[in-house]
Amino acid sequence: MHDMRVLVLTGAGVSAESGIPTFRGKDGYWRNLDPAKLATPEAFARDPQLVWDWYRERRQLIRDAPTNAAHEAIAKLAQHGDEFLLVTQNVDDLHARAGVSPEKMVQIHGNIFVTRCSRCDFSYAGRGGSPEPSGTCVVQPTNGRLRSIAATFEKDADLPRCPECHALLRPGVVWFGEQLPLREVQRVENFLDRDGCDVVIVVGTTATFGYIIDWALQANRNGGELIEVNPEETPLSRFATRRVREPAAIALPGIVNDLTNRGAL
Ligand code: APR
Numbered sequence: 065m066h067d068m069r070v071l072v073l074t075g076a077g078v079s080a081e082s083g084i085p086t087f088r089g090k091d092g093y094w095r096n097l098d099p100a101k102l103a104t105p106e107a108f109a110r111d112p113q114l115v116w117d118w119y120r121e122r123r124q125l126i127r128d129a130p131t132n133a134a135h136e137a138i139a140k141l142a143q144h145g146d147e148f149l150l151v152t153q154n155v156d157d158l159h160a161r162a163g164v165s166p167e168k169m170v171q172i173h174g175n176i177f178v179t180r181c182s183r184c185d186f187s188y189a190g191r192g193g194s195p196e197p198s199g200t201c202v203v204q205p206t207n208g209r210l211r212s213i214a215a216t217f218e219k220d221a222d223l224p225r226c227p228e229c230h231a232l233l234r235p236g237v238v239w240f241g242e243q244l245p246l247r248e249v250q251r252v253e254n255f256l257d258r259d260g261c262d263v264v265i266v267v268g269t270t271a272t273f274g275y276i277i278d279w280a281l282q283a284n285r286n287g288g289e290l291i292e293v294n295p296e297e298t299p300l301s302r303f304a305t306r307r308v309r310e311p312a313a314i315a316l317p318g319i320v321n322d323l324t325n326r327g328a329l
Contacts, residue, residue, distance in 0.1 A: 068323070069147040069261040071283040072138055073276060077268020077294060079158050081313040082129040088270055094118055104240045108182070112232055113222055119235045123176055123190075126156045134267065134293075134312035135162035137320040142168045144324050149255045151279065153269060155237045170248045172275075178236025181226035187236060244275070252279060260286035263323060267293045267312050271300045291319060 076086035085091040087099050094102065097118075101107060108115045139162040142148050150169045152159055155176040159169055180187030224233040238244060261283040271277050277300055284290045284303070292304040293315045301307055308315045 067147045068145055068263060068326075069259060070141060070145055070149075070263045070265070070323075071255070071261045071279070072141065072148075072150045073264070073266045073269065073280055074138070074150065074152045074154060074159070075267070075269025075271075075276075076154060078134050078138075078152075078312045079129070079132075079154055079156055080268065081132045081134065081311055082158060084126060084129050084156060084158075086268075088272075094121070100240060103237070105242065108232075108234060108239070112234075115234075116223060119176065126158070126176065129156070129158065131158045131162040132313040134316040135159055137316035138267075139163035141320045141323065147261075149252070151252055151276075153273075153276070155235075170251050172238070172244055172248055172252070174235075174237035174245065176235055176237055179224065179233050180236045181229060181231055182234045183231035184226060184229045186226050186228045186233075189236075249275075256282045260284065260288065262286075262288040264288065264290045265293065265316075265319065266290070266298075266300055266304070267316065269294070269298065271298045276300075277303075293319070 080086050102118050135158045142164045148168050150164055153173050155174055177190040226233055264280055264283045266280055290304045291306045293308045293312050295309050
């Protein structure tokens with residue numbers, strides 16, 4: 065019996081029950097500002113202080129947020145099957161904290177705990193679940209160069225600057241109007257090129273971006289199951305073989321138990 069191939073696509077709705085506001089939900093606004101207006105290179109150029117304040121608050125909110133039953137069910141599914149990929153639009157670290165390994169996950173919009181230079185390729189991965197580093201500390205720049213920057217980072221705490229080229233550092237996320245990270249796109253397409261999927265689960269997304277719909281339909285090309293979990297209708301609903309109009313943390317544990325009990329995983 066061939067290993068069941070599973071693709072899971074998630075959006076902000078999967079973290080809503082962990083207390084993290086969605087983007088387009090009524091709780092998405094920050095200081096009465098539309099996230100779509102803040103998460104842009106233009107907003108950062110105009111007022112980097114404001115954008116950093118927003119990301120710092122979001123980082124702390126995420127650090128304080130627990131994983132929920134939806135994250136845990138998806139992690140269980142990931143551990144069950146070899147032919148599994150999670151593509152998340154979320155920049156939080158809750159899927160990782162729930163136990164989904166980096167090989168089985170693509171954060172297509174980046175990771176909020178990564179900080180990178182707005183000019184050169186310097187970047188480093190901060191630590192999610194724990195408070196911002198204070199005082200001096202050695203950080204592991206993701207481009208392999210070791211450097212102690214926290215002192216400068218903390219001292220002019222508001223606007224961190226690149227230790228290499230002194231340009232402004234920015235959160236390692238994809239802003240509106242920016243390109244998706246090519247290496248991550250390639251990972252998704254390599255997984256989908258290998259074959260269609262027996263099960264596609266789409267959780268908590270408005271499916272605003274065409275590539276999310278394309279990947280779901282590409283994965284579903286052999287006519288397997290396409291399960292949508294979302295209290296509301298989305299542009300993907302009409303393609304779904306099953307629409308579960310329930311919150312993710314309520315619906316996912318049962319869906320995953322069914323799949324794992326089928327013994328094809
Ligand atoms: N369980 C499941 N779905 C939920 C829940 C829940 N508890 N709560 C809300 N939802 C659904 C909403 O009905 C909505 O369809 O989650 C969706 C959240 O939609 P958005 O806020 O648009 O978030 P998302 O689809 O992830 O946005 C995509 O757009 O703003 C950019 O880069 C940002 O990654 C984000 C992308």
